[in-house]
Amino acid sequence: MGGLVALTLFGALILAAPIAVALGLAAMAGLVYMSPDFLVLMPQKMLSGVDSFTLLAIPLFILAGTIMGRGGIARRIVSMALTMVGRFRGGLGFVVILSTMFFSGVCGSASADTAAVGSATMPEMLKRKYPRAFATALLAASGATASLIPPSIDLIIIGVVSGVSIGGLFAAGLLPGLFNGLALLALCYYFGRKLDLPITDPMHWREKLHVFSEGFLALLMPAIILGGILGGIFTPTEASAVAVVYGLIVSLFVYREIGLADLPALLLEAGKLTGMVLFVLAAASAFSFVLAFERIPQDLAAFIIEYARHWMVFVLMVNIMFFLLGMIMDALPAIIILMPILVPAGIALGMDPLHIGIFVAANVSISLFTPPVGVCLYVACGLSKLPIEAVFRPLLPFLAVLLMTLMIISYVPEITIFFPRALGYNIMTDTAP
Amino acid sequence: MASNAVLNFVGRAARFALEASICAVLLALTAVVFAQVVARYIFESPLSWSEEMARFLMMWLGMLCAAYAFRLGSHFTLRIVVERLPGGLRRAAALAMHLGVAVFFAVLLWFSIKFVSSVSGHRAPAMQIPMEVPYASIVVGAALMTLEALRQAWRAAVGPVDTPPRAPARPPQNARD
Numbered sequence: 005m006g007g008l009v010a011l012t013l014f015g016a017l018i019l020a021a022p023i024a025v026a027l028g029l030a031a032m033a034g035l036v037y038m039s040p041d042f043l044v045l046m047p048q049k050m051l052s053g054v055d056s057f058t059l060l061a062i063p064l065f066i067l068a069g070t071i072m073g074r075g076g077i078a079r080r081i082v083s084m085a086l087t088m089v090g091r092f093r094g095g096l097g098f099v100v101i102l103s104t105m106f107f108s109g110v111c112g113s114a115s116a117d118t119a120a121v122g123s124a125t126m127p128e129m130l131k132r133k134y135p136r137a138f139a140t141a142l143l144a145a146s147g148a149t150a151s152l153i154p155p156s157i158d159l160i161i162i163g164v165v166s167g168v169s170i171g172g173l174f175a176a177g178l179l180p181g182l183f184n185g186l187a188l189l190a191l192c193y194y195f196g197r198k199l200d201l202p203i204t205d206p207m208h209w210r211e212k213l214h215v216f217s218e219g220f221l222a223l224l225m226p227a228i229i230l231g232g233i234l235g236g237i238f239t240p241t242e243a244s245a246v247a248v249v250y251g252l253i254v255s256l257f258v259y260r261e262i263g264l265a266d267l268p269a270l271l272l273e274a275g276k277l278t279g280m281v282l283f284v285l286a287a288a289s290a291f292s293f294v295l296a297f298e299r300i301p302q303d304l305a306a307f308i309i310e311y312a313r314h315w316m317v318f319v320l321m322v323n324i325m326f327f328l329l330g331m332i333m334d335a336l337p338a339i340i341i342l343m344p345i346l347v348p349a350g351i352a353l354g355m356d357p358l359h360i361g362i363f364v365a366a367n368v369s370i371s372l373f374t375p376p377v378g379v380c381l382y383v384a385c386g387l388s389k390l391p392i393e394a395v396f397r398p399l400l401p402f403l404a405v406l407l408m409t410l411m412i413i414s415y416v417p418e419i420t421i422f423f424p425r426a427l428g429y430n431i432m433t434d435t436a437p
Numbered sequence: 438m439a440s441n442a443v444l445n446f447v448g449r450a451a452r453f454a455l456e457a458s459i460c461a462v463l464l465a466l467t468a469v470v471f472a473q474v475v476a477r478y479i480f481e482s483p484l485s486w487s488e489e490m491a492r493f494l495m496m497w498l499g500m501l502c503a504a505y506a507f508r509l510g511s512h513f514t515l516r517i518v519v520e521r522l523p524g525g526l527r528r529a530a531a532l533a534m535h536l537g538v539a540v541f542f543a544v545l546l547w548f549s550i551k552f553v554s555s556v557s558g559h560r561a562p563a564m565q566i567p568m569e570v571p572y573a574s575i576v577v578g579a580a581l582m583t584l585e586a587l588r589q590a591w592r593a594a595v596g597p598v599d600t601p602p603r604a605p606a607r608p609p610q611n612a613r614d
Contacts, residue, residue, distance in 0.1 A: 019534040020519040022512035024503070029541050047549040047575045054499035055571075057488050060470060063498055067463060238474055241491075245470035271460040272505070278463075279502030280512055286499060334513045376517075
């Protein structure tokens with residue numbers, strides 16, 4: 005049966021069927037092979053794949069990000085960053101990095117983050133004669149990297165498909181996310197000198213005060229969301245609904261940058277991304293049912309454990325696999341299919357599940373800006389009107405630095421585990437490396 | 438041709454209905470989850486039905502949005518192989534793919550109907566509504582996607598050879614199709 009399922013899956017994938025449909029067809033093939041009567045399990049398993057209160061956080065965080073991106077919150081975050089670091093050489097680059105990190109503290113989607121911050125900063129960078137390809141690479145890399153900072157759709161999915169605490173993953177993602185941000189800032193400092201990037205005009209303190217008083221409501225947002233989740237006040241799902249309502253109130257009634265008439269477009273845009281993610285989750289749920297029937301995940305995990313033997317080898321294997329996979333497919337379907345196999349294997353090798361989740365998420369964040377299928381790269385190129393080929397070379401230093409931090413995050417679990425432990429997420433203390 | 442005009446009208450109406458439902462479900466979802474937070478922290482009386490209702494809305498959202506994304510052609514896809522095929526082969530591959538997709542949705546539709554009729558009589562524990570209400574979502578979703586898959590298969594059969602290359606993601610200002 006395994007052969008039939010694999011043949012159907014890879015056949016459909018190669019012919020460029022939607023990945024969700026390829027998974028569904030493979031699941032159908034497996035069910036028919038067992039007994040055609042089982043096909044009625046197909047709709048049941050697909051529905052149970054999306055029937056989860058936790059998963060609700062995905063559409064709502066996507067929606068919150070869309071609203072806040074267009075409703076003026078992202079723009080105010082950018083203005084505040086500008087008053088803080090604009091006077092450094094290459095300051096606008098710092099602004100991009102800080103803003104994507106800060107905005108990703110309220111928005112779960114890396115592409116929405118890149119688009120929101122990029123549409124406020126790209127015109128400014130081009131006006132100040134930043135090299136177009138460099139500006140594009142910088143935006144793509146920082147938007148993608150910020151996806152480690154909670155709340156993050158990748159982390160929610162990793163939590164749901166592998167049964168790891170989402171609050172714990174959010175806490176675990178924070179320090180590695182900041183670490184990546186610092187590495188990018190250092191790189192940007194270097195390029196500020198090397199390319200002799202301009203300094204922005206000085207600002208009067210009254211103007212600064214105005215920017216901050218206007219941006220206060222935007223600053224409050226991540227505090228509510230992250231504080232609420234990490235402090236155990238509300239679940240990630242509840243936090244996502246609070247984020248939507250807060251974003252709507254601030255954008256519609258305080259900043260008044262969007263009106264009720266703009267809402268349908270925002271809702272549908274969030275709906276599109278939601279559909280892409282949930283459909284894969286639904287189909288993958290039927291697919292994993294078929295695999296589990298044949299104990300394929302257990303066999304694969306046993307094979308991985310047998311082959312890797314030590315967690316350090318395992319981490320290297322997984323890093324290489326995701327790097328290669330990231331070149332041919334989007335990362336989200338990859339984690340939905342692979343995490344249920346990788347997490348048990350990693351735990352058996354003595355790793356903390358939070359650490360497994362985060363180093364995979366760090367891999368995902370790299371694949372978000374690497375060609376040919378990095379969604380942040382496409383968003384950034386759309387904003388700067390460059391073909392993606394033009395950005396390959398300027399991307400290399402960013403890729404090199406982020407691969408380095410990936411290795412550090414992979415091999416120093418304390419960076420990941422320290423903060424969630426301090427908060428009391430102690431699930432695996434005894435077996436952690 | 439009159440039949441074409443009718444088809445166009447039906448297509449536009451269906452599209453409007455789909456978009457309006459997605460907006461309504463997404464807003465309702467926000468409202469339900471937000472109400473749950475408010476009820477617990479402000480009125481200190483947790484709602485018994487909110488979680489169940491949110492989960493049911495989620496099933497509808499998932500299926501409707503999947504159909505919407507399918508219509509826009511934005512589902513995750515692996516194009517690396519077909520992009521490198523010569524024209525004739527590419528057309529054959531596209532046809533085979535569209536037929537396979539149509540078969541998938543048609544079979545899914547058939548068994549979704551069977552599945553939904555098999556749960557008749559069951560009621561949701563908290564809200565006491567028939568379980569057909571949430572489960573009908575997959576019937577609607579599969580039906581919409583079967584029609585769309587057939588339309589795409591037809592266009593692949595009679596249309597120009599080329600499958601469009603992966604479109605660069607656009608910034609949200611003009612992302613609405």
